[in-house]
């Protein structure tokens with residue numbers, strides 16, 4: 161008997177862990193078959209970017225081999241085919257996020273681009289001098305800097321939800337920060353440097369009680385959790401294709417239609433207009449109004465395939481499998497007495513950040529690299545988090561659905577070697 | 584593992600664990616701060632320069648083994664040298680770590696710097712090794728703003 165899927169209130173039986181074979185999934189990812197420095201690649205830097213399955217690679221190859229043309233303009237066969245594939249991806253994304261309408265799905269170049277779009281098109285319209293924007297202490301720089309730029313330009317003010325030493329946000333403090341000047345809350349769903357899964361629904365509800373819109377940075381969430389934007393109730397949701405087994409240079413901004421409708425245009429150019437004269441330009445309908453210029457067509461189509469790939473595997477299986485691997489990873493790492501974890505939230509996704517007594521993360525990274533183990537070392541674009549924990553940098557192992565327990569065995573073996581050399 | 588051993592030689596590990604001239608220099612008349620945004624390494628170099636002579640030098644900060652060892656070795660080499668000699672040492676060091684890994688090194692001429700030849704195999708670590716030296720040069724010019732290796 162499999163585990164009953166209670167999430168959706170349905171009775172669909174989902175496969176037991178192991179019924180879906182990780183090794184089979186791994187075979188879809190050609191890069192995971194390769195060696196580095198003569199050692200099998202152990203890829204534990206999925207929070208930075210995930211690998212791509214053959215299905216995605218082949219979709220992109222197929223596009224450039226047999227379907228390539230610009231979209232939304234030609235009347236000929238290929239242009240119509242490309243347009244149809246591009247728009248089909250939009251439908252896949254809509255279904256993936258459970259958005260109400262295709263008008264709410266804007267293709268961007270990534271999470272950073274999506275946040276900048278909102279900072280410009282929403283921010284410059286609705287945020288004025290004296291207004292306040294709330295973010296959190298664990299934001300990625302891409303969810304800090306666009307708001308700082310906006311604040312500098314407008315005279316608005318940035319407020320920051322603090323976190324405790326486990327890396328959990330203080331929701332009481334958050335509620336205290338809300339006031340009549342608050343115009344936007346922008347928070348990360350899953351922290352890329354701590355792994356913390358924030359109580360995003362609660363945050364959205366609290367903000368909505370005061371009619372404050374909420375932007376969710378979903379960059380790290382999408383590959384681990386099923387996203388339902390209607391259930392979450394968020395006003396904006398952004399993510400990047402490359403962190404969910406899709407191509408780089410493509411991402412998604414979901415925004416509620418009513419909000420999108422009121423926003424300023426962002427980039428001006430082709431495709432975002434209906435008609436242009438030197439006296440007056442009439443902007444295009446949603447969502448095209450926010451997609452100026454020729455987009456990353458192959459990327460968008462490849463992203464569609466990536467999302468279908470994930471849906472085929474299913475979040476139930478992904479969740480169960482990753483929880484098991486993450487647990488195992490935490491267990492074997494905690495047996496190394498020189499290790500201190502950075503980020504020990506109750507609710508944690510596939511990110512393990514740590515420091516090792518007496519060995520700088522950078523040295524760890526170089527050592528592990530020669531063992532074939534790829535992890536990230538540094539501040540992970542979250543310098544305020546590093547400041548909070550008073551470390552210059554951490555080592556970070558982050559998992560995806562194709563990781564196995566033995567990947568952590570390789571990591572631990574490498575760490576033991578380093579510790580020995582440095583002791 | 585051989586390249587790793589080249590990089591993390593005993594001398595480097597020793598300097599990392601017990602760096603020479605580590606600490607502040609209260610009577611410094613030159614100082615500068617260096618920062619490597621890639622890994623968050625920070626280093627501060629303090630100098631006491633008199634009549635064109637580096638009478639004393641110390642450093643503080645946190646960083647990886649390569650950057651700490653490099654700073655430590657640097658202070659031992661520069662102490663007691665003239666400013667011009669220090670600049671020449673910087674040049675020699677810079678040439679060493681930025682040349683191709685295949686290039687012949689003149690061990691005699693490089694002397695204590697030779698232990699950093701292994702860095703050439705690790706392009707991402709060259710900045711770690713150079714941070715202290717760049718900071719030294721900035722301190723000699725007495726630049727006030729923190730310098731960055733980017």
Ligand SMILES: Cc1ncc(COP(=O)(O)O)c(C=O)c1O
Pocket residue numbers: 207208270271272273300302303348350351352377379380400541
């Ligand atoms: C939480 C979070 N937000 C935003 C980003 C930025 O994503 P991108 O570089 O794809 O725009 C990242 C990527 O590292 C992230 O982890």
